[in-house]
Amino acid sequence: MLDLSLYTGSILWLGVIIAMVMVQWLVASLTKASKPGAIPGMPPAQERAHKSFVFRAWRTHQNSIENLGTILGGAVFAIFAGANPVWTQVCLAIIAIARLAHMVLYYAIATNKNPSPRTWFFMLAWLANAVLIGLGFAALIG
Numbered sequence: 001m002l003d004l005s006l007y008t009g010s011i012l013w014l015g016v017i018i019a020m021v022m023v024q025w026l027v028a029s030l031t032k033a034s035k036p037g038a039i040p041g042m043p044p045a046q047e048r049a050h051k052s053f054v055f056r057a058w059r060t061h062q063n064s065i066e067n068l069g070t071i072l073g074g075a076v077f078a079i080f081a082g083a084n085p086v087w088t089q090v091c092l093a094i095i096a097i098a099r100l101a102h103m104v105l106y107y108a109i110a111t112n113k114n115p116s117p118r119t120w121f122f123m124l125a126w127l128a129n130a131v132l133i134g135l136g137f138a139a140l141i142g
Contacts (some may be wrong), residue, residue, distance in 0.1 A: 006085040013092035014075055020100060021068060024061040027107075031057045051110045060106040064099065067125070071095055074132040083135035091132040098125035 004011070031054045032038050048055055078088045098121045105118035 002080065002082065004006070004079070007079050007088060009089035010075060010079060011090050013089065013096045014072070016096045017068075017099060018097070019070060020103065020120040021061070021064045022111035024057070024064055024102065024103060028057040028061040050112050053087065053107070053110075056106050056110065060103050063106070063122075064072055064103070067099075067129075070133075071125075074129045074136070077131050078139070081136040081138040081139040083132075087135055088132065091128045091135065095125045095132070098122070 009076065018043075035054060050056060075088070075092055078091075102118045102121040102125065105116070109117060
């Protein structure tokens, strides 16, 4: 029987990740809506470049949504598979902190450079998510 109390820390980090996406949604919506001629679903045409905070706020939120499925899926998979609770929590903490750093850097730095500083935190979160999924498989196999 799955004891969810072992995963309280992991569930807390999941809440942090979800709350962060909600904050990004609010920032993106408010900055876009404050522009004249704003069209729902897209930043205004003149705002489609990294030099624009409206664009960066929108892309930060979109990037988080693009990654949320595998983050939530990896977490649920690891927990239901009975992965090590400590390592599950560590992976989710790394993901949350790396995604927070990614968000802050995306808001702060207007660059088209690739890789940009935010790329390193994107990759750190991606790797932690891959480890999280691996923990789930390891729990099922072993």
